[in-house]
Amino acid sequence: MTDAIVTENLRKQFGQFEALKDLNLAIEPGVCVGYLGPNGAGKTTTIKILTSLLRPTGGKAFLNGIDVVHNPKEALASVGAVVETPQLYPQLTPMEILAYFGQLRGLDSNVIRERSVEVLEEVKMSDSANKRTGEFSTGMKQRVAIAQALLHDPSILILDEPTVGLDPRGMIEVRELIKQLKERDFTIFMSSHLLNEVQEVCDKVAIVDKGALLVYDTVANLSTVSESRVSLTAVEPITAEQCSSVQALPNVRSVKRVATSELLITIEGGLREQSDLLDQVKSTGLRVAFYTPAGSAIEDIYLRLVPEEEY
């Protein structure tokens, strides 16, 4: 089966700045991929090339096997995209904007009407369906943009920071929406700064930095190979000796004192190793008050792969 999204040695140069360096990525159909990286890593550049907003300096990009650079009309036929925070035409209502793009995509007028009602309902914009968008907030515009991306029931959904500009409720709703879309066999390629969001929503993660792909794997695989961090709070202040004892325990990579009675411990391994460590810490005589994971598996792998000075 043809991969849904493929980039082959994709390069993009802005003057002297190399935004993408031979990016190779192959995303199989039906998966939800979180695309992570620090600012300037090349996330939006990749998405803009895939959506024909930018032309690559070199390499190729394919959507459903069709070259998006040389044949954007066919390549984008089954793609819905929300790039950055797009603005809407203030003279038009959401229903009219959806009708405009529906007609551009060749949908029948009855289908457009039915689908417009459905997608506006999905993004909770039914109440404003017939109001002109000139006075809409950023969050409302983002919802309409997501609605237009879903209108033609595309096989590929490309989302660039889809929750940017949304209030907390909106962020949760969009996350839930993406989870629902996953169940409908969409291929979702979503860039985000929010690591927890990606872990919650995505099946696979691609981390890019300085224009190069660092890792592309399932969240489950990354969680097992990852080192993890736990926060340990003791009942009494932790002495230097106790700190050294913890440092000497198996699988412990580093121990950092963050407060008089709190340690941040980095260990090699996942949940099993965290559980073992707790037993071992107790055996040293340290009275543990709280023992909680510090950050998600994705956060851990992200922090390990992306050097500190970049974010």
Place this chain on the structure above:
Amino acid sequence: MPPSDLRQMAVVTRYELLKYLRGKRLLIIIVLVAVIGVLNLVVPPTIGSGYDPDPTTFTSGMLNEVGILVVLCATFFGADAIVSEFEQKTGLLLFPNAVNRHVLVLGKFIASAIVSVGAVALYYAITAVAAVVIDGSLAANTSLSFLYCLAYLFGILAITYFFSAIFRSSVYSIVLTFFTFFLILPIIDRVGSSIAHFKPWFSITFASGIVLDIFQQPYPLDMVRTVERTFRNTTRTLTVAQYHPSVAQGLAVIFVYFIIGLILSLVITKRREM
């Protein structure tokens, strides 16, 4: 599969027209047309000079300002047509659709042309009705003048689209359109004719002279003559030149501007990144 380019172009045109109808610019242009018309009809009797009894002279007098109207239409409906998609970030929504950029440009151009033609046609209609009511008949060649004016409008609009394609800000595009067709080219035309004594045949504003020249019988020809003027006992020989574009030459120049402007705007917009 997405529809044909032609169908998509029609969709773009329809929604661009809807945006114009919902916006204020169309209303402003209609008001301007009305104001120019009313001023031309009200001022002569008010200052006691009355209307010209010859329908041809009356009509060409009324149409003196049609060049201004053409440039205003191009500025209002073309100067930010492309740049605004980039500047306002609406292109982030539009361009990732399965539609070729040249289709978007042509669809927009057709919409701009339709509303501009509407405005110019309205002014010609006011002029024609006024000529019939006041002088009893329509001036000969009014329809030819209208056709030449439309050609001029398309030429100006194409260049305006080119400006809109190259700039990052609609302000630059609007200002350049305004200055090019109200100042720069008219100055070149005037300096060329009256001081440097060369025929500025390459200028589209000079070429637009056919819109009014067509009313003159016979059609005016270039005229260069020398006259002697005496001032404070010194006699000087002066050269006086009056140049007119021939219809063929005027239309050819306008056509070249139209083709070059449109092709450049298509190519630049296609290659432009967001």
